[in-house]
Amino acid sequence: xxxxxxxxxxxxxxxxxARAPKxxxxxxxxxxxxxxxxxxxxxxxxxxxxxxxxxxxIPLSDVAAVLAGGEASKASxxxxxxxxxLPKALTAVLAGAALAVSGLQxxxxxxxxxxxxxxxxxxxxxxxxxxxxxxxxxAAAGFLSSVGVMGxxxxxxxxxxxxxxxTALVIGLARWLQQxxxxxxxxxxxxxxxxxxVSILIYFxxxxxxxxxIAWTFGSFGGVTWRQLLILAPLIGLGLLLxxxxxxxxxxxxxxETYARSMGVNVERLRLGMIASTSLxxxxxxxxxxxxAFLGVAVPHLxxxxxxxxxxxxxxxxxxxxxxxxxxxxxxxAGLPGSGAILPLNAVTALLGAPVVIWILVRLxxxxxxx
Amino acid sequence: xxxxFPIISSKRQTLPVFRCMAGWLCILILAGAALAEEPVAxxxxxxxxxxxxxxxxxIDYFPEKxxxxxxxxxxxxxxxxxxxxxxxxxxxxxxxxxRYVLVxxxxxxxxxxxxxxxxxxxxxxxxxxxxxxxxxxxxxDALDRLIAVSSYENVYSPAARQxxxxxxxxxxxxxxxxxxxRILDLRPDLVTAVGHDxxxxxxxxxxxxxxxxxxxxxxYVESTLLGRTEWLKFTAAFLNQDGQAQxxxxxxxxxxxxxxxxxxxxxxxxxxxxxxxxxxxxxWYAPGGDSYIARLVADAGGVxxxxxxxxxxxxxxSFEAVVERAGDAEVWFTSxxxxxxRADLLAANERYGxxxxxxxxRVYNQNARLNEHKANDYWEAGIVEPxxxxxxxxxxxxPDRLPNHHLKYYRWLP
Numbered sequence: 001x002x003x004x005x006x007x008x009x010x011x012x013x014x015x016x017x018a019r020a021p022k023x024x025x026x027x028x029x030x031x032x033x034x035x036x037x038x039x040x041x042x043x044x045x046x047x048x049x050x051x052x053x054x055x056x057x058i059p060l061s062d063v064a065a066v067l068a069g070g071e072a073s074k075a076s077x078x079x080x081x082x083x084x085x086l087p088k089a090l091t092a093v094l095a096g097a098a099l100a101v102s103g104l105q106x107x108x109x110x111x112x113x114x115x116x117x118x119x120x121x122x123x124x125x126x127x128x129x130x131x132x133x134x135x136x137x138x139a140a141a142g143f144l145s146s147v148g149v150m151g152x153x154x155x156x157x158x159x160x161x162x163x164x165x166x167t168a169l170v171i172g173l174a175r176w177l178q179q180x181x182x183x184x185x186x187x188x189x190x191x192x193x194x195x196x197x198v199s200i201l202i203y204f205x206x207x208x209x210x211x212x213x214i215a216w217t218f219g220s221f222g223g224v225t226w227r228q229l230l231i232l233a234p235l236i237g238l239g240l241l242l243x244x245x246x247x248x249x250x251x252x253x254x255x256x257e258t259y260a261r262s263m264g265v266n267v268e269r270l271r272l273g274m275i276a277s278t279s280l281x282x283x284x285x286x287x288x289x290x291x292x293a294f295l296g297v298a299v300p301h302l303x304x305x306x307x308x309x310x311x312x313x314x315x316x317x318x319x320x321x322x323x324x325x326x327x328x329x330x331x332x333x334a335g336l337p338g339s340g341a342i343l344p345l346n347a348v349t350a351l352l353g354a355p356v357v358i359w360i361l362v363r364l365x366x367x368x369x370x371x
Numbered sequence: 372x373x374x375x376f377p378i379i380s381s382k383r384q385t386l387p388v389f390r391c392m393a394g395w396l397c398i399l400i401l402a403g404a405a406l407a408e409e410p411v412a413x414x415x416x417x418x419x420x421x422x423x424x425x426x427x428x429x430i431d432y433f434p435e436k437x438x439x440x441x442x443x444x445x446x447x448x449x450x451x452x453x454x455x456x457x458x459x460x461x462x463x464x465x466x467x468x469x470r471y472v473l474v475x476x477x478x479x480x481x482x483x484x485x486x487x488x489x490x491x492x493x494x495x496x497x498x499x500x501x502x503x504x505x506x507x508x509x510x511x512d513a514l515d516r517l518i519a520v521s522s523y524e525n526v527y528s529p530a531a532r533q534x535x536x537x538x539x540x541x542x543x544x545x546x547x548x549x550x551x552x553r554i555l556d557l558r559p560d561l562v563t564a565v566g567h568d569x570x571x572x573x574x575x576x577x578x579x580x581x582x583x584x585x586x587x588x589x590x591y592v593e594s595t596l597l598g599r600t601e602w603l604k605f606t607a608a609f610l611n612q613d614g615q616a617q618x619x620x621x622x623x624x625x626x627x628x629x630x631x632x633x634x635x636x637x638x639x640x641x642x643x644x645x646x647x648x649x650x651x652x653x654x655w656y657a658p659g660g661d662s663y664i665a666r667l668v669a670d671a672g673g674v675x676x677x678x679x680x681x682x683x684x685x686x687x688x689s690f691e692a693v694v695e696r697a698g699d700a701e702v703w704f705t706s707x708x709x710x711x712x713r714a715d716l717l718a719a720n721e722r723y724g725x726x727x728x729x730x731x732x733r734v735y736n737q738n739a740r741l742n743e744h745k746a747n748d749y750w751e752a753g754i755v756e757p758x759x760x761x762x763x764x765x766x767x768x769x770p771d772r773l774p775n776h777h778l779k780y781y782r783w784l785p
Binding site: 054055056075076077079080083084085088153203204206207212215216220221222223225226227290335336342 | 546547548567569572651652653654687688689690691692694695698699718719720721722725
């Protein structure tokens with residue numbers, strides 16, 4: 001019970017759920033809306049920045065011309081902006097939002113500040129799927145190519161099958177488990193088991209194959225094409241919608257399952273809903289972008305400190321915006337504007353993100369209320 | 372009498388008692404031979420394909436010597452009854468050397484090589500852990516000495532496959548997955564392994580610890596096709612086939628030079644622009660500017676678009692940087708085993724359509740010779756046919772120059 005969130009501000013009284021509605025309407029509520037609006041503006045700014053900057057230097061006038069539907073002075077520039085940077089930026093926003101929101105859900109569900117979207121074994125499952133295709137030259141890859149799925153698409157298909165398999169197992173077992181903690185351990189065990197299979201596959205693989213697997217674990221937004229975005233976007237939309245619908249009972253859960261039950265919340269159904277939405281969000285993103293670390297665990301903390309609240313009605317839109325914003329910024333840095341090279345995305349998110357989060361947490365001296 | 376020697380030497384690793392007995396036998400036989408034969412003028416040079424019956428320090432046992440022109444990764448030194456082979460680049464940017472002292476069987480082991488591996492030559496059996504070593508054996512008429520490969524699936528050579536089918540060749544794996552027990556059971560005179568810059572993938576430390584003779588043959592460290600081919604002389608040194616390797620390589624290099632001469636003085640305006648590699652998610656892995664591909668394109672009268680780069684391995688590039696530089700390039704060389712037509716590329720990633728070389732159907736893949744197990748002859752016979760590979764690329768870049776040549780290793784993707 002010590003993970004129970006304490007009231008964020010000294011002057012606050014009563015439970016977050018009881019006081020939140022008032023605050024949204026009151027002065028604090030206005031301030032929070034202003035923060036949210038500011039975040040939204042920053043997101044739009046970062047989005048445009050991602051379209052304008054990249055490894056290839058394109059004059060701003062040409063960027064504007066292309067975005068306005070005109071012609072660039074070089075044909076390849078229009079292609080780069082419309083076919084590469086635009087889907088990449090959209091993917092970054094969707095991925096950042098999806099991972100941050102599902103991270104928030106898992107932290108609340110397990111009342112554990114270290115919980116992340118992958119805690120239920122989703123990314124380990126996806127990793128196993130990918131490893132089977134990349135590392136075993138035989139069956140798995142052969143099966144996928146026999147049904148006409150090749151290249152990157154075979155990785156996506158394999159990751160979806162892997163993540164889906166683990167999710168089905170978790171949901172199947174979750175009905176028999178009473179405690180959230182037991183579910184946590186279940187997810188952990190599934191992660192260990194799938195990772196063990198991956199290590200065995202790696203052990204028997206050639207360096208080139210291992211390289212392909214490691215490249216997948218780096219994560220990236222730029223691999224998603226328009227055609228893939230047509231699948232990715234609706235699925236993420238669905239997952240976020242589900243998360244949004246669960247906002248109210250989620251607040252009740254902040255004070256413990258017993259309290260939530262006494263408030264009339266069907267905790268079992270809520271838990272299933274959260275597992276489903278988190279698995280969908282994290283699974284789809286992992287499949288298309290690789291296991292993007294850090295965002296899911298850090299963004300909820302950042303938002304709690306920035307907005308001084310544990311109210312999910314504020315936190316869900318906030319994590320959505322901050323998640324998208326950080327993903328865009330990380331991708332911008334990973335692209336090393338002006339150079340031909342790119343850094344692994346996962347390295348950038350953690351390397352730049354971790355110090356920022358630590359600084360904010362220390363600076364605001366709000367670590368106590370971080371959850 | 373001749374029959375005795377292989378038997379004796381094959382007992383080298385057995386009990387000291389046996390070794391002692393073998394030594395006595397040797398002396399007896401040598402003494403017998405000396406008594407029986409009339410003294411004749413001693414030869415000063417003598418090449419042998421087996422063990423010496425009598426060692427004479429005055430004789431040069433390696434009258435046929437190989438010299439290296441293109442290969443930078445190893446050196447060869449000849450002495451009267453032993454050779455010193457030093458692998459200076461066992462893997463890219465290696466900090467350590469590997470030295471092998473090849474002692475003529477029947478001659479004494481030289482002093483002063485405590486740190487080196489001493490290997491008796493000529494070797495009678497060999498296990499190769501890379502298919503790139505197989506063509507050496509075929510070219511040197513020594514395929515019959517092959518007793519193991521790392522993986523059956525990767526073998527293309529019909530002759531080697533026949534030996535596999537006949538049960539004459541074992542499968543022993545490599546790297547951490549190497550089957551040490553099977554190798555110990557086979558006891559090949561030599562195992563040739565590939566050096567890797569990530570130590571966990573290396574096989575040679577495992578084999579050394581088990582007391583197996585292992586030499587690192589890393590022809591891939593060379594930045595030219597001819598340099599890669601010249602590692603033929605490395606294998607030859609262990610077989611005492613130095614002279615044959617020298618002659619065969621000279622023929623290959625001559626043919627290569629003849630093809631290259633056809634396009635050497637081509638004006639820059641006629642040289643098509645070339646790029647290579649493929650997209651993995653959003654990272655494009657292209658051959659570095661110092662790779663064999665870059666050199667091959669230059670020799671074939673093309674302009675490799677990343678020739679200014681100074682990497683031998685492939686370089687990760689952002690997709691947009693590749694579109695910017697190679698979007699209008701004329702020819703694209705790729706190496707994915709599963710691509711047989713352009714539609715396969717589009718199925719893998721619709722973004723491949725962004726390239727002019729793709730739209731104008733000038734994409735070539737080095738998978739023209741695959742067998743049913745997807746073993747690629749490019750990495751086998753291609754190792755000793757750099758001239759054919761160059762001819763392929765010239766034909767691709769300048770179809771009018773070699774009207775009678777048909778692509779052997781490269782496949783045009785329709």
